[in-house]
Amino acid sequence: MQFIDLKSQYAALQGRIQARMQAVLDHGQYIMGPEVAELEAALAARVGVAHCITVSSGTEALLIALMALDLQPGDEVITTPFTFAATAETIVLAGGVPVFVDIEPDTANLDASLIEAKIGPKTKAIMPVSLYGQVADMAEINAIAARHGLAVIEDAAQSFGATYQGRASGGLSTFGATSFFPSKPLGCYGDGGALFTDDARLAQAAREIRVHGQSQRYRHTRVGVGGRMDTLQCAVVLAKLERFDWEIERRLALGQRYGELLAELPVQRLAVRPDRDCVWAQYTLFVPEREAVQVALKAEGIPTAVHYPIPLNQQPAYARFCCPDCTPNATAAAARVMSLPMSADLSEADQDRVVAALARALQR
Numbered sequence: 001m002q003f004i005d006l007k008s009q010y011a012a013l014q015g016r017i018q019a020r021m022q023a024v025l026d027h028g029q030y031i032m033g034p035e036v037a038e039l040e041a042a043l044a045a046r047v048g049v050a051h052c053i054t055v056s057s058g059t060e061a062l063l064i065a066l067m068a069l070d071l072q073p074g075d076e077v078i079t080t081p082f083t084f085a086a087t088a089e090t091i092v093l094a095g096g097v098p099v100f101v102d103i104e105p106d107t108a109n110l111d112a113s114l115i116e117a118k119i120g121p122k123t124k125a126i127m128p129v130s131l132y133g134q135v136a137d138m139a140e141i142n143a144i145a146a147r148h149g150l151a152v153i154e155d156a157a158q159s160f161g162a163t164y165q166g167r168a169s170g171g172l173s174t175f176g177a178t179s180f181f182p183s184k185p186l187g188c189y190g191d192g193g194a195l196f197t198d199d200a201r202l203a204q205a206a207r208e209i210r211v212h213g214q215s216q217r218y219r220h221t222r223v224g225v226g227g228r229m230d231t232l233q234c235a236v237v238l239a240k241l242e243r244f245d246w247e248i249e250r251r252l253a254l255g256q257r258y259g260e261l262l263a264e265l266p267v268q269r270l271a272v273r274p275d276r277d278c279v280w281a282q283y284t285l286f287v288p289e290r291e292a293v294q295v296a297l298k299a300e301g302i303p304t305a306v307h308y309p310i311p312l313n314q315q316p317a318y319a320r321f322c323c324p325d326c327t328p329n330a331t332a333a334a335a336r337v338m339s340l341p342m343s344a345d346l347s348e349a350d351q352d353r354v355v356a357a358l359a360r361a362l363q364r
Contacts, residue, residue: 001341001350003303004183008345009247013239020235033231039238043194046241047171051203053195054229055210058157058179061193062090064227065153065175066125068205071096075124079155080110081311081322082330083129087155088312088321096124100313102327106271108132108284108337111329112140119144125151130159130169132270132307133185133251134278138164138172145173153177157193158281160186161248165275170196180229180237185251185279186244188233247344248279254346255280261355266362268336282307283342288362290338296361302354305339 010017024033036054044052055061071077073095079087081100088098099118104111110128126145128136138154145152152173156162159169160178170176178184180192195206205222208215213224255278259269268286272278284307287293294304311330313322325331340354 001301001303001353002343003305003341005341005343005345006182006187009240009343012345013243016239016242017236020239021232024231024235030231031228033234035231035234035238036229039234040194042238042241044196047168047176047196049171049176049196050198051196051200053203053206053210054234055193055195055206055227056229057191058177058181058184058193059086059090060210060225060227061177061179061195062086062127062153062155063093064206064209064225065177065195066090066094066096067209067223067225068175068202069125069151069153071124074122076120076122077125077127078115078118078123079127080129080131080330081313081318081327082108082308082333083131083155083312084157084308085312085315085317086157087127087129088318091127092318097122098312098318098321099123100311100322100327102329103333104271105329105332106268107134107136107273108270108333109134109136110141112137112144115141115144119148119150123148123150125153125174127153127155129155129157130162132278132284133159133162133281134270134272135159135162135164135169135172135276137273142173151175157181158184159279160184161244161251162279163277170194171198174199175202180233183281185247185281186237186240188236188240190230190233192229192233192237194229250344251279251342252277254342254344254351255283257348257351258283258340258342258355261351262358265355265359267358280342282339284337284339286333286336287338288336290336292364293358293361294338296364297357300357300360302357303341306337307339308337309334
């Protein structure tokens with residue numbers, strides 16, 4: 001069994017993907033070819049924003065957003081410790097200081113009620129993560145940011161296709177940043193990402209930053225990076241967009257079905273708030289005695305993963321920014337989270353097999 005079944009997805013889309021890639025090979029514009037602008041228009045329309053800027057990765061999307069906001073050395077960015085390293089990594093790379101705020105124990109997303117106490121004179125922005133495919137409490141986060149004159153960057157690397165209060169993830173704040181890493185709900189066949197914003201000034205800054213700060217060829221108006229998404233990867237995403245609505249429907253249905261099948265087992269399911277959905281980039285549970293359960297599942301051919309085993313404020317690279325014991329909910333989650341196989345092409349039969357094996361593992 002595949003943890004994420006990309007082979008079945010490719011089999012269903014093979015003709016479209018090959019045609020899209022062949023078109024790029026035929027015209028030969030591998031960097032900033034016409035598929036780049038086509039994809040940006042399609043994604044902006046889908047998210048409901050004025051501007052989409054494709055970039056080379058989800059990490060680069062976060063970094064470019066921070067640079068466009070003119071983050072200065074020592075500026076603070078409030079974020080979660082329970083996420084992939086890229087979230088804090090980009091803050092430090094941009095010269096900023098990550099300020100870690102604990103998570104909600106049932107959703108694993110940033111706890112908005114704890115943010116205001118961490119805002120100080122150096123705070124520049126708030127960077128919530130839409131973890132596992134569910135958006136954080138953006139209405140409250142945006143309200144806090146508005147009261148204090150702060151920018152908000154939604155790290156939507158895992159939640160493209162999700163909605164919050166009827167609006168699309170990625171289009172909920174100053175900037176939305178997503179990833180097209182192959183395992184994401186919408187993935188390419190390498191690295192890729194995108195930024196979303198309604199602010200024309202920030203969009204222009206991001207476009208310049210992604211091409212080494214150029215406003216025109218060899219005119220560098222700002223410090224930038226080599227952050228373009230290549231044309232072939234844009235072509236892959238354009239092909240995948242053709243069945244993405246179906247994939248989201250499947251993810252929602254499979255997530256609900258997992259919940260029903262797991263209801264009687266002694267595991268805690270991730271809470272999904274009633275004003276939003278979850279596209280289940282990972283189907284994640286809180287499991288007792290996780291290592292023993294994983295060993296038992298592996299023996300039955302069931303792959304699992306842990307997202308994430310160590311909070312960032314306990315990682316050697318970031319421990320200096322926050323005491324390791326200041327985020328107890330993140331510490332507790334890191335010891336118990338376990339992700340089960342999940343993708344739009346997961347069959348109900350395989351889902352039944354996963355849950356039956358999990359039941360046996362928990363009994364043992």
